Amino acid sequence: MTFRVTRLLSPDDHNVKLAEDLRVGLLSTPRWISPIWFYDERGSELFEEITKLPEYYPTARENEILKARADEIVELANCDTLIELGAGSAEKSHELLGAMARSKSLRHFVAVDVSEEMLVTSSKAIQNSFGIAVTALVADFSAHLALLPRSGRRLITLMGGTIGTSNRDASIFSQELRDSMGPEDALLVGADLVKDRTRLVAAYNDSKGVTA
Helix, strand or coil: CCEEEEECCCHHHHHHHHHHHHHHHHCCCCCCCCHHHHCCHHHHHHHHHHCCCCCCHHHHHHHHHHHHHHHHHHHHHCCCEEEEECCCCCHHHHHHHHHHHHCCCCCEEEEEECCHHHHHHHHHHHHHHHCCEEEEEECCCCCCHHHCCCCCCEEEEECCCHHHHCCCCHHHHHHHHHHCCCCCCEEEECCCCCCCHHHHHHHHCCCCCCCC
């Protein structure tokens, strides 16, 4: 089975986009910096550490739901290609890939992330586990939706509550995502619900100081 690394975002592209985002964000009121810039190799490693902290509830809850519902999701989606936007370690995809393998529909996995180092490591681990064609796509999914691989029936996932934490308008991004999908494609989105302030602050200001 093939393993392919496709780069839609080069180091030079990173620098140009970073400079533009900083110019726009730091001249805005209130000032902001896009969370995408957290995820270089070290930032990705730190985030994986954060997701294992007891205070950080989103990952544990999402994994719990996927373990219980992966087979049902895969049956409803009826897809042979899984595309994970913002894949990171691709841990959440394991449950869905396992369900697709059990249904004998699994053909291709596409992991999309801005951090090439983390992306290649996690994608190779997926290929070793499932023996399928894998594409590691180095890209900013908010800018490269139209360039996602289009072969097969695709289940596109956006997990971790990313849609609620981006500085982009979620309705605009959702429309762009819909426009990039075909009639046989399916979409799975993870979104956080309203939380007690104390629980929310603890998740992003953990007692060990990892997030800080």
